[in-house]
Amino acid sequence: MGKGRSVKLFLAEGSATGILTAEIINWTGHALAAPRTRLEAALKREELKRTGIYILYSDSFGADLPSVYVGEGDDFSVRLRIHSRDNEKDYWDRFIAVTSKDMNLTKAHVKYLEGRLISLLTDAKKCELQNKTEPTFDKLPEADISDMETFLEELQLVLPVIGVDFFRKPQIRPQPNFPPEEPQTKFYLRNSAKGIIATAVEADGEFVILAGATGSLNVAPSFNDRNRNQRDQALESGRAVKLDDKTFRLQQDIGFTSPSAAAVFLFGTSRNGRTDWLVDGQSITYGQWSDAKVQAAE
Template sequence: MSQGRSIRLFLVDGTPNGLLTAEIMNWTGHVLTGLRSKLSELVQRPEVGRTGIYFLVGPDPENTFRPLVYIGESDDVGKRLKQHNKPEDQGGKDFWERVCLITSKDQNLTKAHAKHLESVLIARAGHIGRCKLVNGTAHDYSSLPESDLADMASFAEQIRTVLPVLGFDFLRDTSKPVTPAGDTSASESPVFTLEIPKHNLKARAQEVDGEFFVLAGSLAKATWSSNSHSSYQALHEQLLEERSLVPYGEGLLRFAVDTMFASPSAAAAVVSGRAANGRTQWKVDGDGHTYGQWQDQQVSYIT
């Protein structure tokens, strides 16, 4: 099993919708996040006047499955956030509803460090594809001493660890973990299959560390059923746009890569081209038990 970690969360005003800070043991980073409606309180905090990076996050009206994200840096984050809060015709940004900023507790994060982190995280978010970046192309700020580059790689990894805990998933990897032979640190399920004989369609999936992946080479319907209205239709279209799904014969698509889904039902819907119950549609390859039955067995075996 992988080693556990401690993250210290603090509700600044004692309410769940107020400002929140987060720290990881033995990490010099300090995280502060809050709603835009709390910006007047946030910019009064001392850490906001330091050098750091920040994330502006809001809904994408064209895609409910991915947020809009702007990644920035400043040697005075509070001042920059005030600028972003202005109306768009005055140079501000309207889309964001939440802000998250990362500074350093020992104040050793320099402007060069922040620019490098901004560049790395913009590139990473673009590669992962969990959000639509409001930024343009990331600039390359790699002209740091070798020791600083190593420090910033570690700093960025800690950021990627803490953000999902706070509800920001756009830096969390979507690729299926590769488990070396004999390594038991990753928890893998058996392979599940979903078949639609009428369309000569078969998909394979696996649950790894709690994430549900449809495996590369699996097939899916190319069109969405006109009789089935589901929010997963937008996800189906998004995967086509990203080329995770590519044309394969008449009326079919093929998964070009292992693709992560939020749930078995989301995966089953995209494969079937209609709303579907993944707990009953996915079946253990070889024995016919449904995903739901298999999951129940895992709990029942615990004494």
């Protein structure tokens, strides 16, 4: 496990659906998130008059991937006002503004961060990227690049906490302090009749099916809209591809909230992942393995 971190959230308007700010202790960054309906109130805040980056995005409730746009500016309150009147950018209903508490971010810094964030979105394939180009800015000194990469690492910790997960890919590599005597456990699932062959690991709080796994395209009535949307999004983004009329294959690792959610994704029907997944190299189910770990911790 990695080191614990504290994230400070502040409901600026006393409402969970209003303006929210997020900070990490010893991080110079400051993130402000809000719905578009609160843009007028947000524009009055001092943070939005600083140099920084901003993210416009849509909430995704259906099969479509969320639309996302990344921008930067010296006083990006001006840019946000322009975007709010731009009919070509009418897709967004939420935004995030990222600035520095010590106001040390320069135009060069935010141009670098903008390019890196767009690269992360392109790599993760969890959204419809609305930026026309992928800017690259490599004119920073080596020390500044190192500082911005550290800034970006902290930002990537904050974003999922405030509900933005489309920058993140599952991290299956052990942390640097991962105990060598506790190798990462792998799980497998096989069903030759349905063409399902998959391997998975637990990582970063998720149950991750590894790239190369195959699943069934058949669906049952128990395969609800949420499950269907998740699979449709994976196919639409290219994270999964159809092999034929009956099967699909994962092109990259995909994380799920539980072993059952992962099994449902592969089978297209209601499943119990605690019994479907087996521990690699052992004759026990995921449920038996998990129960043994809980019992050992008592």
